[in-house]
Amino acid sequence: xxxxxxxxxxxxxxxxxxxxxxxxxxxxxxxxxxxxxxxxxxxxxxxxxxxxxxxxxxxxxxxxxxxxxxxxxxxxxxxxxxxxxxxxxxxxxxxxxxxxxxxxxxxxxxxxxxxxxxxxxxxxxxxxxxxxxxxxxxxxxxxxxxxxxxxxxxxxxxxxxxxxxxxxxxxxxxxxxxxxxxxxxxxxxxxxxxxxxxxxxxxxxxxxxxxxxxxxxxxxxxxxxxxxxxxxxxxxxxxxxxxxxxxxxxxxxxxxxxxxxx
Amino acid sequence: xxxxxxxxxxxxxxxxxxxxxxxxxxxxxxxxxxxxxxxxxxxxxxxxxxxxxxxxxxxxxxxxxxxxxxxxxxxxxxxxxxxxxxxxxxxxxxxxxxxxxxxxxxxxxxxxxxxxxxxxxxxxxxxxxxxxxxxxxxxxxxxxxxxxxxxxxxxxxxxxxxxxxxxxxxxxxxxxxxxxxxxxxxxxxxxxxxxxxxxxxxxxxxxxxxxxxxxxxxxxxxxxxxxxxxxxxxxxxxxxxxxxxxxxxxxxxxxxxxxxxxxxxxxxxxxxxxxxxxxxxxxxxxxxxxxxxxxxxxxxxxxxxxxxxxxxxxxxxxxxxxxxxxxxxxxxxxxxxxxxxxxxxxxxxxxxxxxxxxxxxxxxxxxxxxxxxxxxxxxxxxxxxxxxxxxxxxxxxxxxxxxxxxxxxxxxx
Numbered sequence: 001x002x003x004x005x006x007x008x009x010x011x012x013x014x015x016x017x018x019x020x021x022x023x024x025x026x027x028x029x030x031x032x033x034x035x036x037x038x039x040x041x042x043x044x045x046x047x048x049x050x051x052x053x054x055x056x057x058x059x060x061x062x063x064x065x066x067x068x069x070x071x072x073x074x075x076x077x078x079x080x081x082x083x084x085x086x087x088x089x090x091x092x093x094x095x096x097x098x099x100x101x102x103x104x105x106x107x108x109x110x111x112x113x114x115x116x117x118x119x120x121x122x123x124x125x126x127x128x129x130x131x132x133x134x135x136x137x138x139x140x141x142x143x144x145x146x147x148x149x150x151x152x153x154x155x156x157x158x159x160x161x162x163x164x165x166x167x168x169x170x171x172x173x174x175x176x177x178x179x180x181x182x183x184x185x186x187x188x189x190x191x192x193x194x195x196x197x198x199x200x201x202x203x204x205x206x207x208x209x210x211x212x213x214x215x216x217x218x219x220x221x222x223x224x225x226x227x228x229x230x231x232x233x234x235x236x237x238x239x240x241x242x243x244x245x246x247x248x249x250x251x252x253x254x255x256x257x258x259x260x261x262x
Numbered sequence: 263x264x265x266x267x268x269x270x271x272x273x274x275x276x277x278x279x280x281x282x283x284x285x286x287x288x289x290x291x292x293x294x295x296x297x298x299x300x301x302x303x304x305x306x307x308x309x310x311x312x313x314x315x316x317x318x319x320x321x322x323x324x325x326x327x328x329x330x331x332x333x334x335x336x337x338x339x340x341x342x343x344x345x346x347x348x349x350x351x352x353x354x355x356x357x358x359x360x361x362x363x364x365x366x367x368x369x370x371x372x373x374x375x376x377x378x379x380x381x382x383x384x385x386x387x388x389x390x391x392x393x394x395x396x397x398x399x400x401x402x403x404x405x406x407x408x409x410x411x412x413x414x415x416x417x418x419x420x421x422x423x424x425x426x427x428x429x430x431x432x433x434x435x436x437x438x439x440x441x442x443x444x445x446x447x448x449x450x451x452x453x454x455x456x457x458x459x460x461x462x463x464x465x466x467x468x469x470x471x472x473x474x475x476x477x478x479x480x481x482x483x484x485x486x487x488x489x490x491x492x493x494x495x496x497x498x499x500x501x502x503x504x505x506x507x508x509x510x511x512x513x514x515x516x517x518x519x520x521x522x523x524x525x526x527x528x529x530x531x532x533x534x535x536x537x538x539x540x541x542x543x544x545x546x547x548x549x550x551x552x553x554x555x556x557x558x559x560x561x562x563x564x565x566x567x568x569x570x571x572x573x574x575x576x577x578x579x580x581x582x583x584x585x586x587x588x589x590x591x592x593x594x595x596x597x598x599x600x601x602x603x604x605x606x607x608x609x610x611x612x613x614x615x616x617x618x619x620x621x622x623x624x625x626x627x628x629x630x631x632x633x634x635x636x637x638x639x640x641x642x643x644x645x646x647x648x649x650x651x652x653x654x655x656x657x658x659x660x661x662x663x664x665x666x667x668x669x670x671x672x673x674x675x
Contacts, residue, residue, distance in 0.1 A: 068585065068668045089589045096587020103672065107582040111278065123271050124587040132267065168586070 014041040014077075015175055015207055016065060021074035021084075023060050023230075034060040036230035037074065042176075047198070047208040049218035049243070052227035059180075061227065062211045066099050066178050067091045079175050096124050100169030102179035106161045108153040114140060114164045115149040121172050139167040143197060159190035166197060170206065177201065179210045183217055195220045219246035264592060272596045276603035279572070290568040291608030294651065297557025298612025298644045299619065302636045304550040306620030310634030312543050319536050324499040325365075326399070327506060329357070329492035329513065332528035345487045347526035351477070353516050354393075354492045360512050363505035366398035367494030371480050375446035377473060379432040387428070389445060389473045391480020391490075399493050407439040407454030410476055414453075418478045422450040425458045428471035446483055450475060502531045558647055561608065562655035569601050569659035573666075580663055581671025594664035601656020602649050609648030613641055 023035040035057045042048055052058040063069040064076060067083055070091075076084040083094055095101075108117045118136040140149055143163040153161055162182060169177055179198070183191035199220060202208050210221060218224050224241040226233040238244050280287040331347040354369040361367075374386040394410040397403050404423065414421050422445065429438055434452075442451045456474065481488065496505035509529045519525055573580070580593060588596075616636060623634040 063669050066585070089591065092584065092587050092589040092592075095585060101585045103582075107578065107585075107672070109579060109582070111282065120583070121586040123265075123268050124583070124589070124592055125265065125267075127265070172587075 015044045015046075015079060016040065016042040016209075017075075017077040018064070019075050021061075021064060021076060022072045023057075023064065023069070024072045034230055035064070035071065035074075038227070038231055040225065040232060040235075042207070042209065045202070045205055045207055046223060047202045047221045048210070048223045048225060049221040049238075050209060050211045050225050050227065051213060051215075051218055051243070052233070053213070056227040056233075057230040058211055058213075058227050060230075062178065062180055062209075065176070065209060066101060067094045092124070093126065096121055096126075097172055098175040100166075100172070100174035100177045102162070102165050102169050102177065102182045104181040104184040106153070106158075106165045106185070108161055108164055110153050113150050113152055114145060114156065114167075117153070117164055118167045118171055120168060125172065135171060136167070139171045140164070142170065142201075143167045157190075158186050159193055162186065162190075162194050163197065166194075166201075170201065175207060177206050177208045179208070181212055182210065183212075183214075191217070215243040216246045218243040264595070268592060272599050273603070275596065276600040279600055280604060280607060286568065287604060287607070290564045291561070291604055291611070293557055293561025293564050294605055294608035294648055295561075295612040295615060297554050297561055298609050298648065299615035300557070301550050301554035302613055302616025302640055302644060303619035303623070304553070305547065305640045306616065306634045306636045307623050307631060308543055308546055308550070309637055310620075310623060310631035312539075313633035314630055315539055316536065319532055319539075324532055324536065325496040325502055325505075327494050327496060327502070327509065327529060327531045329353070329494075329509060329527060329529050331526060333526065334524040342526055344489075348487060349490055349492055349527065350516075351481065351490070353513060354490075356512050356516050357492060357494065357509055358395075361505070361508045363496050363501045363508050365495045365497045366395040367492060368393040368396040368399050369477050369490050369492050370396070371477065371484065371488055371490035373446075373480060373484055373488070375483070377432065377446075378444040379434060379441075382433050384431060384471070387471055387473055389422075389475055389480065391477040392474050393477050396474070396493075399495050402456055404454035405457045406437065407452070409454055410474075414476045415478050418482065419476060420448055420450045420479060421453045421476065423454045423456045423474040424452055425456045425472045427458060428473055429455070431471045445473065445475065448483075496531075506531050554644075554647060558651045561605075562651040565601055565605060565652065566655040566658060568604075569597060569656055570662070572600070573597065573659050573663040577666065577671045577674040580666050581668045581674065584666070584668035585672065590664040593666075594660045597660035597663045598653060598656045601660065602652030605648040605652035605656075606645060609644050612648075613644055616644075 018038060018040040021035050021038040021040075022033070025032040025034055038057070038061065040061075050058055050061060060069070064071055067078070067086075068091075070086075071084050074084065075082055078094065078098060081094075083091065086094065109120070115133070115136050118139055119132050122132045122135070137146070137149065140146055143166050145160060145163050145167065148156060148160060148164075151160075153164070156164065166177075166182075169179075177198070182198070183194055186194060195217065198208050198210065208221070210217060212218055218241070219238060221238055223236070224238050224243050225235045226241070234241070239247065329349055331344070331349055333342045333347060349369070351369055354367060357364060358367045369391070371391045372388050373391070375389045377384050377387045377389070392410070393415060394412060397409050403409065407423075410421070410423065413419070422443070424432075424434075424438065424443075428434075429436065432443065434441055434443075438452045438455065440451060440453075442449050444450070456472065458472075494509075496502050506529050510525070513519075513527050513529065514523075514525065517526065583593060613636065620634045620636055624632045
């Protein structure tokens with residue numbers, strides 16, 4: 001606990017501040033402790049990878065960070081607000097304003113165009129859809145899809161679909177861009193493109209959290225948090241983590257990428 | 263809380279869902295279509311029937327009344343012989359002079375007599391004895407010549423009125439005024455031609471040959487105890503009830519009926535028949551309402567079923583919408599709106615089909631339902647019931663959708 005307190009105080013201006021977070025699921029008579037007092041702080045404009053094997057609690061943590069679920073115990077301050085005790089309606093609003101989700105399988109609405117898909121969060125935004133078209137077009141432009149706005153998902157490649165999903169995620173200028181295995185369904189060349197896009201957004205000031213089990217993906221981040229058994233196993237800058245071997249100059253394989261400053 | 267964009271996209275989504283699953287939506291809405299169509303068709307037929315019946319009553323006159331002899335129920339025949347209960351001319355006179363709510367009154371006695379013109383003889387034409395006020399009571403006036411006057415009545419003049427059918431049947435010239443005919447062996451001068459009204463009263467046709475003579479003359483040409491009735495008009499249909507009481511009062515006094523004594527006559531007003539018909543029509547409308555209730559129930563179950571299918575098909579979409587900030591209320595409203603839209607589309611098609619059926623009814627030869635139409639209230643009610651069905655039966659699936667856990671929903675295959 002002493003270590004957790006020092007970590008938290010060292011990042012007092014943290015965007016995400018998670019303390020002693022626990023989550024207990026009851027499946028039938030069995031009780032599963034998915035998180036066992038996890039502490040984590042993420043600062044503004046960080047780019048963090050969260051890693052861990054299945055059962056480590058990484059999905060549960062992502063759901064907590066994304067305000068999709070409430071913890072059993074502990075606290076979660078997002079942007080200074082305690083979101084761990086909010087009701088479903090309030091959480092929905094927080095998700096709408098503070099969180100941008102990117103999923104492994106894109107989750108685009110198949111019958112709607114790229115533009116309409118990107119506009120979706122504005123449907124549920126508090127202020128309404130003022131200037132929505134311009135904002136959606138700007139978001140699509142940021143992810144490099146300005147020429148594909150009227151295409152439907154089935155007319156787009158996997159990489160383009162994920163770009164649409166990213167445009168949708170950044171539309172409301174969220175505090176966190178939360179990506180869950182964003183390259184899990186993409187080939188390696190497209191993976192590189194998408195990760196470059198994340199780095200570009202990060203460079204423009206976006207806080208990015210990527211949940212992944214691939215070291216190569218993690219190597220694009222500044223910091224790697226590894227979980228095990230519902231607790232933080234290690235929390236290191238990428239160069240000191242084992243994922244760092246994929247960094248340019250460290251690994252010959254990754255040398256071709258170049259310019260990765262993470 | 264929910265912005266206009268939400269409503270816009272929810273409505274367009276509802277329609278695009280229906281459009282994307284056209285045949286499924288159609289089959290689902292079939293229950294509602296059939297229910298609404300059959301009910302609106304029944305109401306249309308009823309409206310047509312009602313219009314027709316009321317027109318016929320109207321042609322008779324809504325403020326009209328009749329006085330005729332009536333034996334008390336279960337009374338032995340010999341206790342009330344006809345001579346004792348028959349309506350007498352004095353009674354008609356009393357009604358005329360004493361009833362303030364009566365605008366016009368006439369006794370009518372009908373007798374079958376042989377009528378002769380030249381060598382043309384017709385046996386047993388119905389000849390009616392009437393007062394001059396008969397024109398007002400029957401709303402039938404002379405088109406040529408003059409009507410009867412009180413002088414004709416008082417002096418028992420042998421004058422008559424005929425209608426155009428009688429002119430044809432008796433081979434009279436087209437302007438028969440001042441011609442004379444033999445009625446029951448007596449010579450009568452034709453003074454006027456009465457208009458022939460096509461007043462069909464439930465198929466009864468009164469447009470055959472008619473001849474009218476003054477009541478006083480007709481009375482003389484019959485037995486002492488001839489049959490007559492009294493017909494009259496109240497000053498307005500609104501006073502029909504009070505007027506009936508007034509006539510009853512005069513009749514009781516004329517017959518010396520003591521309080522609590524039995525009446526040997528009956529005063530009937532058209533008004534009451536209209537009430538009875540309206541009650542009948544209301545009853546049929548209520549039955550039609552029951553039909554729509556049952557069919558909407560059946561249709562509603564179909565709607566619920568298809569909405570549950572839709573929720574389960576679109577679980578991932580619901581998860582995504584929740585992830586990007588849709589509140590449970592927003593999800594609930596969206597699915598509810600979809601169910602309501604589906605029902606309203608069904609209701610719309612149902613009304614269109616019902617209208618077509620109503621149009622078909624007007625074309626049935628002989629049915630005389632040419633005024634069959636769906637009244638606006640029935641259209642409004644059909645939409646309201648359809649929407650209500652959507653809300654009631656869409657609620658359960660919508661609540662189910664709104665309560666989906668976004669994590670589970672996004673994991674759903």
